[in-house]
Amino acid sequence: MANSPRPFRKAFSLDVYAVVLALALALLVRLNLIPPVKW
Amino acid sequence: MTTTAVTPARPESLLRRLAALLPGLLLLAAVGYAGKFIEQSINAYTKARHITFPNIEYVLWAIVLGLVIANTVGIPRIFQAGVATYEFWLKAGIVLLGSRFLLGDVLHLGGISLLLVAIAITLSLTFMHLLGRAFKLKPKLTSLLAVGSSICGVSAIIAAKPAIEADDEDASYAIAAILALGAISLFTFPLIGHSLHLSDKAYGLWAGLAVDNTAEATAAGALYSDAAGKVAVLAKTSRNALIGFIVLGYAIYWSSRGQAQKIGNKAAFLWQKFPKFVLGFLLISLLATLGFFAKPQLASLANLSRWTFLLTFAGVGLRTSLRELGKQGWRPFAVGAIGEVFIALLTLGLVYGADLYLHL
Numbered sequence A: 001m002a003n004s005p006r007p008f009r010k011a012f013s014l015d016v017y018a019v020v021l022a023l024a025l026a027l028l029v030r031l032n033l034i035p036p037v038k039w
Numbered sequence B: 001m002t003t004t005a006v007t008p009a010r011p012e013s014l015l016r017r018l019a020a021l022l023p024g025l026l027l028l029a030a031v032g033y034a035g036k037f038i039e040q041s042i043n044a045y046t047k048a049r050h051i052t053f054p055n056i057e058y059v060l061w062a063i064v065l066g067l068v069i070a071n072t073v074g075i076p077r078i079f080q081a082g083v084a085t086y087e088f089w090l091k092a093g094i095v096l097l098g099s100r101f102l103l104g105d106v107l108h109l110g111g112i113s114l115l116l117v118a119i120a121i122t123l124s125l126t127f128m129h130l131l132g133r134a135f136k137l138k139p140k141l142t143s144l145l146a147v148g149s150s151i152c153g154v155s156a157i158i159a160a161k162p163a164i165e166a167d168d169e170d171a172s173y174a175i176a177a178i179l180a181l182g183a184i185s186l187f188t189f190p191l192i193g194h195s196l197h198l199s200d201k202a203y204g205l206w207a208g209l210a211v212d213n214t215a216e217a218t219a220a221g222a223l224y225s226d227a228a229g230k231v232a233v234l235a236k237t238s239r240n241a242l243i244g245f246i247v248l249g250y251a252i253y254w255s256s257r258g259q260a261q262k263i264g265n266k267a268a269f270l271w272q273k274f275p276k277f278v279l280g281f282l283l284i285s286l287l288a289t290l291g292f293f294a295k296p297q298l299a300s301l302a303n304l305s306r307w308t309f310l311l312t313f314a315g316v317g318l319r320t321s322l323r324e325l326g327k328q329g330w331r332p333f334a335v336g337a338i339g340e341v342f343i344a345l346l347t348l349g350l351v352y353g354a355d356l357y358l359h360l
Helices: A014-030 B014-048 B058-071 B077-083 B086-100 B103-134 B139-150 B153-164 B168-195 B200-210 B214-224 B226-240 B243-256 B266-273 B277-289 B295-318 B322-327 B330-357
Strands: none
Touching: A014 B086, A014 B277, A014 B295, B014 B058, B014 B077, B014 B295, B058 B214, B058 B295, B058 B322, B086 B214, B086 B226, B086 B277, B086 B295, B103 B139, B103 B200, B103 B226, B103 B277, B103 B330, B139 B153, B139 B168, B139 B243, B139 B330, B153 B168, B153 B214, B153 B243, B168 B200, B168 B214, B168 B330, B200 B214, B200 B226, B200 B330, B214 B226, B214 B295, B226 B277, B243 B266, B277 B295
16 A cells, blocks of 8 residues: 555654744744734 | 445545534633633732732642543533643644744754654663563663653654554553643642742753653643743654654664564655654744744744634643543553652753753
């Protein structure tokens, strides 16, 4: 089954999703597309 | 000739999978926010009445609330998938936390951490193996405990298990022991740090080097102070970066004894085990250093990382089952506990030395 596509979940680890989310949030903040985040 | 039509299992839609996470995510948010609310309420109350009361961080409240819920009413099945995402939020939070470090600081403190980690790992792996032998533990269980306590807890055990072909039972024992010890360190480390009057940097470095799981190390740091939490994350991230090398070393050792498969492409193996969030952390730190973000934007990123950590701390409490931890045999726990005390003392000595000679 060499040609069978790898399931999306297995192709990328949790780390990669976390990095993508964090970078996307950083970009939104940089482009002022989300309001300032308060704590 | 009859043919049987094989219906391929329909992949669950992304939307459905996300919907399944929602109840648990809401629970994480509710518990985390309740922790923050309790901290703020106590602070406001004691301040208004001029009462001197130690500030108990939201981190502790969130963990304790989670622990109480998980060990009294339990976590119904519907919440479990969402609660299990706490590690995802931890990693996203660490990447965002990169914005609070200039790359120079990362290289300085990260370099010191790596040096201390290398010394600590060598000594602690040796010590754990001697202990395992003294307590007559199975050699692979000892390997898992050694990897878990000297590198990065559960992730290291999960990474090492298939590489050294350890039993499921050994892995569960090792994970349970590491989780129990992580929970204990959450409550003991800040107390020891305060009694020794450690600076934020020294304490953060110590917590990052000695506490096993990344979530617990982050929490143990944040329980001391915000600055200590930041340093703990950096030190722990440096430690995590070495996971591939140690697991590879064990895999080569066990395959040389004919008890695990040979590793073909070592570079690919190292890349597969390398925690990718470390790269995200470095990238955000580089962008912050280059002035890509304005000051208010840096504040927003720091706050976003706090919110993601809030979900993580709630998850640490919610996933800790005291009953499960009690079920394990006493020997793996004893080996883990003695090893942890050794590692805590060793890293404390190393941090003192680094503070003296390398000026943290």
